[in-house]
Amino acid sequence: MTMKTFALVILTLGLSFLSHAADVIEERWFPHVDGGFTKGEFIDLGTNTTERLYIRYGLISDSGVELERTTNNAVVWRAHVAPLGVIHSKYHHLVNVRIEDNKILVTSIGAKQIFEIHALKTGALISRKVLEVK
Numbered sequence: 001m002t003m004k005t006f007a008l009v010i011l012t013l014g015l016s017f018l019s020h021a022a023d024v025i026e027e028r029w030f031p032h033v034d035g036g037f038t039k040g041e042f043i044d045l046g047t048n049t050t051e052r053l054y055i056r057y058g059l060i061s062d063s064g065v066e067l068e069r070t071t072n073n074a075v076v077w078r079a080h081v082a083p084l085g086v087i088h089s090k091y092h093h094l095v096n097v098r099i100e101d102n103k104i105l106v107t108s109i110g111a112k113q114i115f116e117i118h119a120l121k122t123g124a125l126i127s128r129k130v131l132e133v134k
Contacts (some may be wrong), residue, residue, distance in 0.1 A: 014067035029066045030056040037061075043099060045069075045120075053104065053120075055097050062086040065095055065108050067123060071129070079104040086111040107134060 021049050033040030044115045047049035054068040064083035096107045099120060108114040113133050116128040 004052060025075055026080060028068075028078065029064065029080060030058075038063075039095075041097070045099075051098070052121065053097070057093060057095050057108070059093055061093065062091050062110055065092065065097075065106055067097070067104060067106070067118060069120075069123060076101065077123035079118055079125065081106050081108055081114060081128075083117050084110065084112055086112070 013031065014128075030038050030040070031057060037058060038058065039057055041055045043053045043055070045053055051071050053068070054066075054070065056066040059061050062083040062085065065081035066078065067080070068078045073084070093108050094103070094109045096109075098105050102120045103126065104118040104120055106116045106118065108116075111133070113131045115129045115131070117128075118124060119126060
């Protein structure tokens with residue numbers, strides 16, 4: 001194999017990996033929702049309910065927030081709002097999620113307030129702010 005052929009093979013493999021990297025779905029943080037420790041909610045994204053945004057988080061722990069978009073019960077993407085790293089016994093977690101202009105606005109209030117914006121289409125993080133709770 002010539003050096004030129006080898007370089008083309010490496011380049012092709014690299015581009016193939018990058019094109020599939022967007023297809024990788026993050027692992028679930030919350031395999032079970034019980035309504036006591038872990039809360040689960042969803043927002044219908046259309047009138048036919050085949051597209052949903054699921055929201056999961058711990059009620060009494062610094063769990064972060066899991067966002068999962070589905071179409072026809074198949075996961076399209078999954079993204080996470082990272083937790084702060086606070087001991088759970090000193091924590092009460094409130095989460096509010098709304099959709100505005102094709103963006104997901106997440107407010108997570110516990111020891112501090114986290115405000116994240118994610119792209120509705122891809123789940124990609126657009127911005128993150130962490131503020132003191134007043």
